[in-house]
Amino acid sequence: MSGVNLEGGDAAIRAPTRDVLDSLRGQLRGALCYPGEPGYDQARTIWNAMIDRHPAAVVRAAGAADVMRTVNVAREHGLLLSIRGGGHNIAGSAVCEGGLMLDLSPMKSVRIDPSTRTARVEPGVTLAEFDREAQAFGLATPLGINSTTGVAGLTLGGGFGWISRKLGLTVDNLLSADVVLAKGAMVHASPEENEDLFWAIRGGGGNFGVVTSFEFRLHPVGPEVLAGLVVHPFANARQLLQGYRRAVASAPDDLTCWVVMRKAPPLPFLPPEVHGKEVVVLAMCWAGDPAKGQGATAPLRALGKPIADVVGPTPFAGWQQAFDPLLTPGRRNYWKSHDFVDLGDAAIDLLVASVGRLPSPECEIFIGHLGGAVNRVPAASTAYPHRDVNFVMNVHTRWGDASQDQACIGWTRELFDRMAPHATGGVYVNFMPEDEAQRVSRGAYGPNYERLSKLKARYDPDNLFRQNQNIAPAR
């Protein structure tokens, strides 16, 4: 085995030697980049600027053959390996320090088949790129709310957004996948082939192999939906959140409404005196019959006395990008997340109190709205287990200057701890920061962890794919 031992001991992490990497470089259709070479910094720079790691080299894969070669070399030489799709994961697992980084972002093909309403998507595709191709045919599958996110990582963790209550999670719409296993072989995973693996990759993250192609079911959506923001003054936050809770309790599946609490950005439709003041935003999307949208959104839009209501017919692909300007890459980010079945008064009071003490103007608390079709799938049907959850709190703490790290992270942890008694104890794996390894078994996977751990032992017994929210192989 050729490598430089970074840690010592039996579970040693090995850094690749130059001869191993040069040999790999000669076998690739894509590129292998060393530090300082074009493409290296582009690949290792990810959405969360807190992550600044330097792999020994980056493979910028052109196709499945490059993936198989890279996986084989990493396994044969005991190298630390990380996998990058869209580079959005808050924990920064796409980039390893001193090891080999496999960057899939050059793999950009999307093929839509309108006759079967299916899509084949490579793992470097972003949500915006997928929507653009699918919406050309008036089709979509449920994805997330920030269009620069990668389809690959989002799907492997579960995936939800504006049309999930209507159409399920992203994984509920995954029909099959091509997966390169730790032993280097590529297999097809579907309900008919390698069904255990297909179960595991629908929520189990990158623990089981490298997906080189996803096949999704598509649905007619849009091209216009009724969507937009209703912005409220923060003074009425408590009553408003209680009203929100009442209104969404009977909302049809076609209606999704997320809550965002933050300091108001300088949006053109907000009066200047509101800019920089705390606001509560109801962000809603009606994806059903356009004729019924005004009636369906009325209970939410009748709440309180909003500063602005800019809900109206809007292109679906555009609405999928509505939050992009607030979620730009390159800022320091620390997230904490809890799942909820219900938002009780005590939880609402804690949220309101915390928003009064936001540590930076870019911090926000998102309450994602689930239920509907997502919750009609049994928890054991996919590795993603949280089928009773109606609300997901995601604390997006964002700032620019490292001197604010302690204050921002401290505020987030305090809010998280205070909310814990009101939450389910579960967490969406894709919202977990890098310091939450202890939450993977019970929090992220709960009743499905034991099966996942056994499958990990079958498909990746030596834990080659460990640069992730790691599922330990059963012993």
Ligand SMILES: Cc1cc2nc3c(=O)[nH]c(=O)nc-3n(C[C@H](O)[C@H](O)[C@H](O)COP(=O)(O)OP(=O)(O)OC[C@H]3O[C@@H](n4cnc5c(N)ncnc54)[C@H](O)[C@@H]3O)c2cc1C
């Ligand atoms: C601003 C923002 C908004 C978000 N909004 C939503 C949302 O609305 N809904 C939602 O569900 N999620 C959302 N997320 C979370 C998102 O789903 C995760 O961050 C996800 O991991 C991003 O995928 P990626 O490919 O961009 O990430 P990467 O950082 O590239 O990958 C994350 C990890 O996934 C694994 N991985 C990636 N590609 C592959 C592959 N092809 N094969 C095997 N393993 C792979 C690897 O372990 C990798 O380290 C959001 C994230 C951000 C930063």
